[in-house]
Structures are given as structure tokens and as C-alpha cells.
Amino acid sequence: MKRVLGIVGACLVPIVAMIGCVGKEVTPKMNTEMGVSALVALADTHIGNCVDSMEILAMTQEVQSGDWEEMVSLLTQVDQTQIPGARWFVLPDGSYYTVELGKTDKNLSDRAYFPRLMAGNTVLGDLVVSKSTGEKSLIAAVPVIREGEVIGGLGTSIFLSDLSSILSQELKLSNDMIFYAVNEENEVALHSNVAVILEGNPDLPKDAVFETSPLTGWQFVMGFQD
Numbered sequence: 001m002k003r004v005l006g007i008v009g010a011c012l013v014p015i016v017a018m019i020g021c022v023g024k025e026v027t028p029k030m031n032t033e034m035g036v037s038a039l040v041a042l043a044d045t046h047i048g049n050c051v052d053s054m055e056i057l058a059m060t061q062e063v064q065s066g067d068w069e070e071m072v073s074l075l076t077q078v079d080q081t082q083i084p085g086a087r088w089f090v091l092p093d094g095s096y097y098t099v100e101l102g103k104t105d106k107n108l109s110d111r112a113y114f115p116r117l118m119a120g121n122t123v124l125g126d127l128v129v130s131k132s133t134g135e136k137s138l139i140a141a142v143p144v145i146r147e148g149e150v151i152g153g154l155g156t157s158i159f160l161s162d163l164s165s166i167l168s169q170e171l172k173l174s175n176d177m178i179f180y181a182v183n184e185e186n187e188v189a190l191h192s193n194v195a196v197i198l199e200g201n202p203d204l205p206k207d208a209v210f211e212t213s214p215l216t217g218w219q220f221v222m223g224f225q226d
């Protein structure tokens with residue numbers, strides 16, 4: 001993943017620079033085609049970086065200890081360098097800690113992704129409303145495995161509205177352009193209008209172009225307002 005993201009990142013500068021350069025020789029459709037490719041690349045880079053950081057942290061001595069007090073300082077440092085979200089560590093019984101709150105009174109054992117995580121699988125793409133923050137979020141989590149046994153899970157609940165706003169700012173889209181991304185259930189994962197995130201059946205924009213993320217499998221759409 002790291003090699004792929006590095007290649008993607010190197011390609012972003014010329015793509016993003018071309019999005020706003022709509023001259024007489026470039027049609028609006030071609031502009032959105034370049035834009036949606038840049039959108040997918042940027043989103044996958046941000047999300048992929050979160051997964052990569054969780055994988056690295058899960059192998060550290062602090063996280064391998066399974067002791068929240070041992071790992072919280074390390075997670076706090078990472079929290080300050082990444083896109084907005086809640087960084088957390090969950091135990092096999094579903095109880096969990098977050099950087100912001102410490103030990104919470106919530107439990108994650110009823111989440112659809114929880115059995116997969118405790119079975120030793122990486123979780124990426126589940127959309128939830130965070131129990132600890134109330135934010136509409138994307139789950140990126142990895143199992144913490146010590147001596148062949150899953151002792152917990154380390155994750156980030158990426159705030160979808162913040163990620164959408166960051167993408168809008170980075171792309172510098174004109175006011176008449178919109179974008180969104182939907183998952184396989186047609187839930188809105190990202191949208192330039194953050195009010196409609198986690199809603200279904202978004203309106204198709206004018207001159208819409210489409211591209212599927214190789215990382216999340218989401219379908220990204222970009223076009224113009226009617």
C-alpha cells in the first residue's frame with residue numbers, strides 16, 4: 001500500500017494543478033474527468049495514510065502491551081498530525097478508549113465490523129455514527145496481535161464531514177462543481193455538501209463523471225450543479 005500511495009502522491013501535483021485550468025481548448029467534461037481522478041487519489045491517500053499509521057502503531061511496544069496508559073502518549077502524537085478523527089483502542093470485550101476521552105462507557109461489540117477485527121482482519125470502509133463523538137465517520141482499524149493472539153484493535157474513526165471539507169479545499173473547485181462518493185449500499189460517504197453525508201440516493205450532477213476507488217471500492221462522482 002505504501003508504494004502505491006507514494007506513486008499516487010507523486011501524480012497529484014500535476015493533476016490538481018490542471019483542475020482549475022479550464023481554457024478554450026478544454027471542455028467542462030474533460031475538466032471533471034481530471035478532477036474526479038484527483039479526488040479519488042487525494043481521498044485514498046488520506047485514508048490510506050490512516051491505515052498505514054495504525055498498522056505501524058500496532059507493532060510498537062507501547063500498543064503491544066495492551067495497556068492504555070502505555071500507548072496513549074504515542075497515539076496522541078499521531079492524532080495531532082492526521083486528518084480529524086477519533087483515535088481508539090478496543091479490547092476483545094468491546095470496551096474501548098479514545099485519545100480525547102480515555103476509557104469510555106460505550107461498547108463496540110455490537111458494531112458490524114467488530115467480529116472481523118477480532119478475527120484478525122483489517123477493517124476499512126464501514127460507515128458509522130461514532131458512539132463517543134456523534135460524528136459521521138469512516139472506520140479504519142487494524143487488529144493488535146501479540147504472540148498469535150488478538151489482544152485488541154487499534155483504529156481511527158475518520159470524520160467524513162472534515163474529510164469532505166479538506167478535499168474541497170485541496171481541489172479548489174469552482175462554486176458550480178460538486179462531488180460525492182457512495183459505498184456499495186449507496187450511502188453517501190463523502191460530499192461537497194456535508195449535510196447529505198450518510199444519506200442515500202444523491203442527486204446526479206450535470207455532466208457527471210465517475211471513478212471507483214481502488215482502496216475503498218467507493219464510486220466517486222463529480223459534475224456541475226444544474
